[in-house]
Each structure stands twice: as C-alpha cells, then as structure tokens.
Amino acid sequence: MSVNALNIKFIPMLPTSVGTLQQPSLVIGLLIVGLCWLSRVYRPVDTSRPPLLRHWIPWLGPAFEVGKDPDGFFTSTSKRLGPIFRVELLGQERIFVTSPSMISTVYRDSQSYDFNEIRLDIGEQVFSISATFGRQPYMVDHFMPAMHRMILPSNLKPIITAYIDNAYDCIRSSAAELHGSSVPLMSLIIPPAYHAAAHAAFGPGFPVGDSFPFFRTFDHSFHLLAANLPRWLLSEPLDAWEKLVDVVESYIDHMAEDDAEEAGALVRLTLQGREAAEWTNREVASLLSSLLWALQANAVFAAYWLFALQLQQSEGLAPLIAEVDNARRLWQDTHPSTSLGREFFKFLGSSSSNALPLVTSAIRETLRYTSQSYSIRRVMKPVQLGGYDLRVGEEVVCATRQAHIDDEIHPNAAAFDIRRYLEAPKPIKDGRLVANHSMAFGGGVSMCAGRHFAMAELKMFVAVMLTYATVEADPSSSSRPEIQWERKQGIMQPKGDLKVIVRKRQL
Numbered sequence: 278m279s280v281n282a283l284n285i286k287f288i289p290m291l292p293t294s295v296g297t298l299q300q301p302s303l304v305i306g307l308l309i310v311g312l313c314w315l316s317r318v319y320r321p322v323d324t325s326r327p328p329l330l331r332h333w334i335p336w337l338g339p340a341f342e343v344g345k346d347p348d349g350f351f352t353s354t355s356k357r358l359g360p361i362f363r364v365e366l367l368g369q370e371r372i373f374v375t376s377p378s379m380i381s382t383v384y385r386d387s388q389s390y391d392f393n394e395i396r397l398d399i400g401e402q403v404f405s406i407s408a409t410f411g412r413q414p415y416m417v418d419h420f421m422p423a424m425h426r427m428i429l430p431s432n433l434k435p436i437i438t439a440y441i442d443n444a445y446d447c448i449r450s451s452a453a454e455l456h457g458s459s460v461p462l463m464s465l466i467i468p469p470a471y472h473a474a475a476h477a478a479f480g481p482g483f484p485v486g487d488s489f490p491f492f493r494t495f496d497h498s499f500h501l502l503a504a505n506l507p508r509w510l511l512s513e514p515l516d517a518w519e520k521l522v523d524v525v526e527s528y529i530d531h532m533a534e535d536d537a538e539e540a541g542a543l544v545r546l547t548l549q550g551r552e553a554a555e556w557t558n559r560e561v562a563s564l565l566s567s568l569l570w571a572l573q574a575n576a577v578f579a580a581y582w583l584f585a586l587q588l589q590q591s592e593g594l595a596p597l598i599a600e601v602d603n604a605r606r607l608w609q610d611t612h613p614s615t616s617l618g619r620e621f622f623k624f625l626g627s628s629s630s631n632a633l634p635l636v637t638s639a640i641r642e643t644l645r646y647t648s649q650s651y652s653i654r655r656v657m658k659p660v661q662l663g664g665y666d667l668r669v670g671e672e673v674v675c676a677t678r679q680a681h682i683d684d685e686i687h688p689n690a691a692a693f694d695i696r697r698y699l700e701a702p703k704p705i706k707d708g709r710l711v712a713n714h715s716m717a718f719g720g721g722v723s724m725c726a727g728r729h730f731a732m733a734e735l736k737m738f739v740a741v742m743l744t745y746a747t748v749e750a751d752p753s754s755s756s757r758p759e760i761q762w763e764r765k766q767g768i769m770q771p772k773g774d775l776k777v778i779v780r781k782r783q784l
C-alpha cells in the first residue's frame with residue numbers, strides 16, 4: 278500500500294475536530310487556552326506568600342470540591358499546604374486559615390484585618406441594603422451598638438420571657454395537633470421554633486405565617502447570594518427577599534402608635550431610626566428582615582439537629598428527658614402552690630446555665646457537630662501571618678470548623694456526644710491550650726451578636742418540648758437526614774428527614 282493511499286484512507290477516519298486543526302485561528306486559540314491553563318496550574322512558587330492550591334481545573338475545581346465535601350477539602354489541603362493557603366474560588370483568590378491559633382491572631386487584630394467593609398458588602402450583595410445606608414452615622418454610632426447591647430446577657434430577660442410565652446403556646450398546640458401521628462421531624466420542630474422567636478423579637482402581631490415561605494426560599498439560596506453569582510441566576514431568592522421585606526413593611530405601615538409599644542424590642546429599636554435619622558419604612562423593613570434572617574437561619578436548624586442526632590443514638594432522648602423532669606420535680610417541690618406552666622420555664626431561663634447542664638452540653642455539641650462558620654476579613658495593611666506576607670485588599674477566611682473535627686482538640690470528633698461539654702474542654706494542641714476550640718458563632722469583632730439569646734432560646738425550646746411531648750423515631754421508617762454541606766455558613770440544613778411519632782405527655 279502506498280503512502281498516498283494510506284493518507285487518503287486515514288484522514289477521513291479522524292474525528293472532524295482534528296481535521297479543523299488545519300484552521301490556523303483555531304490552533305492559535307487552543308494554544309492560548311492551553312498556555313493559560315499551564316500558567317495557572319504551574320505558576321512559579323513565591324515562598325513569601327501563602328502556598329497556592331493548584332488544581333488541575335483552575336477556578337471551578339476547588340469550588341466544586343469545597344461544595345461537595347468541605348471537611349475533606351480543608352483537612353487534606355491543610356495537610357498538604359499547612360494551616361494557611363490561597364485558593365482561587367470562582368475567579369476570586371482567597372486566603373484560608375484553618376488552625377485555631379492563627380484564627381485567633383486574625384480575630385484579635387481588627388486593625389490589620391477589617392470586617393466592616395465585608396459587613397457592608399454582604400448587606401448590599403445578600404440583603405439589598407445599600408452601603409450608603411449602612412455607613413450612616415446613626416447606623417454606626419447608635420443603631421448597631423444599641424442592637425448589640427439589647428442582646429447582651431444582662432438585657433436578655435424581656436426577649437427570653439416573650440420567647441418562653443410563645444414557645445409554650447406553639448409547642449403545646451403542635452404536640453396536641455400531632456398527637457399519635459408519625460410526622461417528619463422538620464414539621465414538629467421548625468414551625469414552632471420559627472414562630473416563637475419571630476413573635477418574641479417582632480411582637481405578637483407580626484404576621485409570622487406570611488413571612489415563613491419567603492424566609493425559607495431566600496434562606497435556601499443564601500449561599501448562592503453570598504457567592505455573588507450573577508443576579509439573573511438568582512431571581513427566585515431575590516424575589517422572595519423582596520416579598521419578605523413587603524410583609525415586614527406592611528406590618529410597620531399598619532402599626533398604630535400604641536401597637537409600637539407592644540411590638541418586639543428589635544422593632545422598637547429600628548423605629549427609633551425612622552424618627553431620629555428619617556429612615557423610610559422600606560429601609561426599616563429591609564433592616565428588620567435582615568435581622569429576622571439572622572434570628573432564624575441557624576437557631577431553628579440547631580433545634581432540629583439536636584433532636585435528629587440524639588434520636589439516632591441508642592439512648593435516644595431519655596437522658597435529656599430525665600434531666601428536665603428532675604428540674605421540674607425540684608421546682609414543683611419548692612413551688613407547691615404554683616401549677617406547672619410558663620413560670621417553671623421562666624425559672625429555668627432566669628437561673629444560671631447550670632440549671633440544665635446536660636441540655637446545655639447537648640446544644641453546644643449540636644453546634645460543634647453541625648456548624649460550618651467562616652469569618653471573613655479584609656487585609657488593611659501589609660501584615661505577616663504564619664510567616665507569609667499578606668497584601669492590602671486580600672480577603673482572609675477563617676475556616677473555624679477544622680477545630681471542630683480535629684481529634685486532638687475534640688477526642689473522637691466524628692461521634693455525636695451530648696456529654697462532651699459537661700466539663701469545659703481544655704484541649705492542648707502543639708503544646709498549647711486551644712481556647713477557641715468551638716467556634717460555631719464565629720469570633721472577634723464579627724462574632725454572632727445573638728449567641729446568648731440563641732443558647733437561651735434553644736435551652737427553653739428543648740425544655741418545653743421534652744416536658745409536653747414524647748418524640749420517638751418511627752421504627753417503620755428508615756429514612757434519615759444528612760447534613761447538606763452546600764450551605765456554607767452557620768448551621769447546616771438537612772437533606773432528607775427522620776420520621777417521628779409524637780404524643781402529648783401525660784404529666
């Protein structure tokens with residue numbers, strides 16, 4: 278067979294794309310793409326800078342891995358590159374910090390690592406609250422400090438009392454309604470938890486039921502909004518957000534002067550901004566909606582997981598029920614003329630956290646186990662971290678969960694153990710005490726402002742639920758919830774659910 282004959286037969290058998298290689302513009306195009314890829318994957322190493330994660334699919338690869346298995350990604354990358362490294366995520370380079378000691382350095386140095394501009398960016402990107410509004414002197418000097426003060430432990434009593442009143446009604450009516458039935462655990466926990474907190478903070482007249490579906494749709498896509506994806510991809514959550522603000526605005530529009538007195542503390546505080554800084558009702562409503570999100574987005578799922586995870590342990594809820602029952606009996610012995618009701622829970626809510634040590638430990642364990650909190654900071658001046666140079670304008674992300682899943686810090690970290698926090702952990706790592714071993718609420722200047730309320734409301738929720746309902750895993754259903762890791766901040770949401778049999782308790 279002649280060479281010519283070979284050529285003739287060979288060329289038509291090649292894929293058409295190879296045939297087109299003869300077009301010079303395509304060859305040049307492919308060459309440029311190839312060179313770009315090579316230059317990204319094999320960038321020269323600058324040892325003064327935090328090591329850069331090189332992924333064979335630049336831009337998208339790390340984002341995909343973080344979304345799929347964040348624990349695996351951060352553990353293996355920390356092992357390979359150390360506790361500080363750079364990653365290019367969806368076109369934006371960020372510096373991740375995974376060791377508690379380095380995270381603590383970032384938290385302590387708020388001059389070099391700023392949060393304020395990040396807070397304004399999130400306000401604009403996620404909650405459609407303009408940075409101009411966020412920078413107003415009234416907002417910075419009055420509203421924010423007053424809001425933080427309002428939820429300090431010493432000032433919590435009115436909001437906790439309101440929470441107990443609402444949780445008491447919502448949980449008892451939910452237990453009565455579901456008595457004897459097998460239901461998804463979500464339907465037992467989420468609606469009463471959401472109702473009780475919304476009424477406590479926004480007042481008894483707040484249209485909780487109208488707000489809930491819009492909150493859920495918005496919350497479901499929160500991570501996509503935070504990732505700053507193009508707006509046209511996010512029409513559903515953005516539309517839900519506008520509708521949530523509409524609900525809150527209509528509540529304020531129709532609030533008479535006298536009602537404002539009745540409205541929850543957070544509402545009264547934002548209404549002061551209307552008087553003092555001429556905020557419009559829309560601005561007040563947007564601000565309140567962002568607070569409604571912060572109030573609900575994590576706490577209701579923490580309540581869910583505590584029940585879901587403990588029901589999957591062989592001992593079930595029994596030790597927690599025993600503790601709450603014991604506290605009730607002690608209270609009844611010392612208050613023989615008061616019938617069991619709200620007063621008991623107000624007593625529990627007012628005493629020190631020692632009142633229900635196992636329940637408190639179970640809440641802390643739930644937060645450790647199911648949270649994934651990232652604190653973001655912007656570098657304000659050239660600074661060194663872990664021996665590497667950081668540049669002005671770079672973003673540092675504290676990946677707090679790595680401390681939660683480290684066996685040296687939390688022995689047998691993969692196990693859910695409600696007794697883990699009965700004694701204050703004092704873990705030692707690399708010869709040093711790890712004070713920030715549990716960071717579900719973040720830390721430093723951006724640490725969750727609502728953490729004291731969150732701990733108190735969760736304790737009350739568990740105590741009321743265990744007093745008035747029995748909750749058992751339905752043996753006829755094998756479905757179990759999984760942690761949905763795609764949601765990247767705070768308490769994770771469940772994928773799937775657990776079926777439970779609910780009964781009103783006969784006390």
Ligand code: HEM
Pocket residue numbers: 396428571572573575576579644648650651652653717718719720721722723724725726727728730731766767768
């Ligand atoms: C289990 C429940 C909760 C968890 C796990 C949680 C977690 C968080 C996290 C991780 C942050 C960001 C921290 C950082 O960037 O370092 C945060 C911020 C915040 N949280 Fe919570 N939170 C919870 C409940 C609440 C509640 C009930 C409220 C309201 C009363 C609340 C109000 C806030 C506010 C206002 C901020 C913003 C703080 C700032 O910008 O300075 N949170 N929370």
